[in-house]
Amino acid sequence: MKRSLLMFVPALSVSSVVFGQAPTETPDLEPPAAAVQSITAPEIGGHLNFLASDVMRGREAGSPEAKIAAEYLASHLKAIGAVPLGDPERGRRSYFQKFWLEAATPSSEGAELSLTLELDGATRSIPCKLGTDYMYAPHGVVAGEFDAPAVFVGYGRVQPDRSIDDYAGRPDVKNRFVLAYRGLPDGRPGNDFFSSQAKSQTAREKGALGLILIDPPGASPARPALPMSPAEVGFDRPRVTLGPAPAEIPVIALSDPIRDVLVASLGLSGPDVSPPRMDAVGDLRVRLVHAATREPREDRNVVGYLPGSDPEKKKELIVFSAHFDHEGVKNGEIYNGSDDNASGTSGVLEVAQAFGAAERPARSIAFLWVSGEEKGLLGSKWFADHQALPNGWKIVADINMDMISRNDSMKIGATPSPDHKEYNTLVVDAAAATKAEGLEMIFDSDPYFGRTDSYNFAAKGVPVIFFFAGLHDDYHKPTDDVEKADLEKAARVARAAFRLGWKTAQAPEPPKKVEGKP
Template structure:
């Protein structure tokens, strides 16, 4: 921890002790001692077992995990608070998904040179995952044909005075572009990197202009081709479903990465890449074929409520959130059990619920929210925030999110937002005090993950939110993220911190509030 953050931590603790501790007769949360490594271990080992097949969103494994979670919380005195029928309320809040599965068989990309120019013929058919790679996510079935037009790097950026589409027409065409970036252009690094230079922005620029697809090649005079990541994504994607939120699913155009050896088979393309001339590639036509199977499915959040004891404050709700989905089974049949990500946080919420069940009921209500769809883009928490299944008079005043809490340094826990962030709130001050009680050092170097977890959807609508996060590791999103690598003591300690934090919020005279960000300085 830098000197700046040590000072921030000390000041925060003083603020907590002097300002936020006046409470409504709050008893000491004795039940916090019941959140133990042994209890946490039992939940993690079940949720991360092969039986649940990786808890993929909208899968049978998700259903089994959700049933286990709701059963545990019902035993702790929580009530179902999901979808409401005429006479009943469910533990589950369904949200619509659209499932698409791309078939490897029949996926092809052909180039036809009307005027000749191929080495050894007038047409070449390229093989998927050998000559070219493509992610099928968001694509439509069927043949897709169009002339080929070269557009440099395919970049449009007002900030850099670049428009690779100036003076060319690409409607109903395949746009051929170089990967990498133009020479001599500063694009930034990491979070400061200009979005216009990312492949997503290049694809969108082509789509906005009516293109049929994007064909990405490597410039011959550039460094060795770096298509390995695209190849891996392509090979993993076929035969596996992808999920999008509701409706017909968002559609896009294909981005086809053409290998160097395939690129060099086309004489006109080889000439083009040498001369870098924008415009139509004389007489060259592309045809892309893919078969996509689509169907509608539902995924489920698990929503558990303990109503507060105060007639008025019970309408103020403290939310604990964690995603319980993971990424399921790979195309090779291997199971991604996600012990740390996020059986750890999900298990922590179960134990936090039990601790509340064994304690005097606080004035404010407690809602424990296990969301699905996090791995697909924070979809479950987005749906919850947009469709809160509570009576109108109930208002969420805080969200405490747990994700990946059981690995790395056992003496530290990452907290975001940091004091430098404009979403910093009094929750963070209270969290620092809770860390001290449990012997953990809070660190504030994980703001780059703030927008990648479910608390972000709460923060976007003005709800004070905090994310407790132990950090990534070499097993992140790998089949090796197994229970035997989990630090159960750390998971229990972080869960006790979260319980203390929510306990304080539930008993405080005033709900949490956003704070002005501290001026930038030494980090």
């Protein structure tokens, strides 16, 4: 298998094997012309044709194909002589930083809910069908069978500074279900304190097994009406998390007919009325069965660096980052993810090759490809939280490329903008770097600042820039194929990123935050 895979690996250009030379005494902020020119559209296309080919089956995080992609990236780091910065393997550092994912798949087929009313010596059982009679968001809910009484708590509000506590005087809800009205007594849908999420958090903190929300009698439903497909809220679809997902309690919505039965049977005659019979435990029992499978998956980031030439500044690391995972295969269709994000992955490969062929700048340069971005920026979060750097070293900048090969060939989006709180000198210098490549840098990408991997560096106080060519009709569709890639644009963006990285590596001071437009 390994031998056959090599047929798909584009050859490195001759320039990638040129060893670094001794640095000049005065740092040159202008990058070596030969290194800039080594970043070409054909080489970008060569990487894309492998990474976004059908044989890679969409490179889903934790998949065998994602592991193959990681090996491909690591082989290029080895070829340029990069120092491994990953986990130890066989007594020495590797290019791989491993982390564990968990794929949890809730099953609609195994879901059950039954309500039992015990009133005046009579018992009435109400079986409920998922999607027709009830619904809840399943991810994070612990699998198992739960059978317990329900406690009515009015609107389920707790806000001590306003002397509001709807749980006061009620039976203890620990290991029981909570039944509560949705919204507020005046008919409003709720606010930050009294939203469904806040009510769920309160019930969870009090030890409840689950929360059942119903509209007050006479209120107009403010939620999407049942029936709905269980798939709409996540049943039968895996959700991948960094390790086991935090445990959540189910927040169950009932259909109007089921709600009406409870209202009539329990005497819920008005939105402000707490029926006496619900002050006791036992009139309503709830049996909930939640079925889910959990699958651990090993995933890997790929990381290595080229040491800087200055004895002190080399301890300041500039990171080039991109995610290499995509959506995998859905309903038999391969989501190749050429633009998202084989393009950025290829851009960082070309930047790494260019730095490998050039003399060493003052600061060290790291090349990081992360997985799990499509699952919630998981790989970059793991890296940001587990930086295994040499003693005394720190990351001073992150230059991130995600989706750089589509839309207007002469424009590239960037964030943070001058209006963003994370605006920094890296972005200021990027304007000149993009201009040198004939690109107009536009600030249209702030809404996506938190949706890519540079966010996790910014959360650690690291100045970042995210190059982003924007969404398009093929975004997260099986039609995001290499044939639609603007290879020349991707090469221009990668060259601009190299220019920016070189200047940052040679500058007297590392990047820093600034306020407003320069």
